[in-house]
Amino acid sequence: MTISDSKLNEKISILLNKDQGKSEQAHKVMRALRELIELCGDDPDREGLQETPERVVKAFLEYTEGYREDPKEHLMKQFDVKHRELVLVKDIEFYSTCEHHFAPFFGVAHVGYIPDKKITGLSKIARLVEGYAKRFQVQENLTSQIADAMEEILEPQGTMVVIEAKHMCMCGRGIQKKDAVTTTKAVRGIFTEQADARMEFLTLLNR
Ligand SMILES: Nc1nc2c(ncn2[C@@H]2O[C@H](COP(=O)(O)OP(=O)(O)OP(=O)(O)O)[C@@H](O)[C@H]2O)c(=O)[nH]1
Ligand SMILES: [Zn+2]
Numbered sequence: 001m002t003i004s005d006s007k008l009n010e011k012i013s014i015l016l017n018k019d020q021g022k023s024e025q026a027h028k029v030m031r032a033l034r035e036l037i038e039l040c041g042d043d044p045d046r047e048g049l050q051e052t053p054e055r056v057v058k059a060f061l062e063y064t065e066g067y068r069e070d071p072k073e074h075l076m077k078q079f080d081v082k083h084r085e086l087v088l089v090k091d092i093e094f095y096s097t098c099e100h101h102f103a104p105f106f107g108v109a110h111v112g113y114i115p116d117k118k119i120t121g122l123s124k125i126a127r128l129v130e131g132y133a134k135r136f137q138v139q140e141n142l143t144s145q146i147a148d149a150m151e152e153i154l155e156p157q158g159t160m161v162v163i164e165a166k167h168m169c170m171c172g173r174g175i176q177k178k179d180a181v182t183t184t185k186a187v188r189g190i191f192t193e194q195a196d197a198r199m200e201f202l203t204l205l206n207r
Helices: 007-015 020-040 052-063 071-076 122-133 139-154 195-205
Strands: 078-080 087-098 104-114 118-120 158-167 182-189
Touching: 007 020, 007 052, 020 052, 052 087, 071 122, 071 139, 087 122, 087 139, 087 158, 087 195, 104 122, 104 139, 104 195, 118 122, 118 139, 122 139, 139 158, 139 182, 158 195
Parallel strands: none
Antiparallel strands: 078 118, 087 104, 104 158, 158 182
């Protein structure tokens, strides 16, 4: 089977929105992936590996779906309520791709904000996390991008984001510390100014 006549190829074309220029680029990447297989010491034409370049391209387009949307748009759907106290969405699972090694990193995001005028749907906060996670990332940028989007679109009294994640680039390669967990936080607005607000977030988080 050649790369161009397989079924997976059609799926890639759909993922690329039938963009002809991008499809050509995808073929170049598939050819490069054949080279990578050879570089690593295997035969790209052996049965198990024949479709691997296409599968890898398709998988990467899925890992990076966030580039093909504006995650902030999810927050545009808003409601007017009188609630002016902490809203905390805990344990939002995410799966991202380390921009240094293209290895997965994954874990949970906890997103809290104190509304001023507007609130958004809870699922929209999870969609925001997904939109930034599905890109090439470092955990610190992922954390601050989520906080900055909340601030810009909802204009709350403040936002606090905590992310806990495991990085596969520290497991199967390199330093090989499979149990290491990295925690990052981003605080904005009232959470920067008031220790009590941060404490309330952390108390609810650890319940
Ligand atoms: N700060 C930060 N570092 C990350 C993240 N993901 C991966 N890294 C680190 O990026 C660094 C890249 O270091 P380099 O020395 O350029 O690359 P390397 O030789 O592959 O590094 P080692 O992993 O130490 O073998 C490593 O220390 C990784 O642990 C992240 O989300 N945030
Ligand atoms: Zn890495």
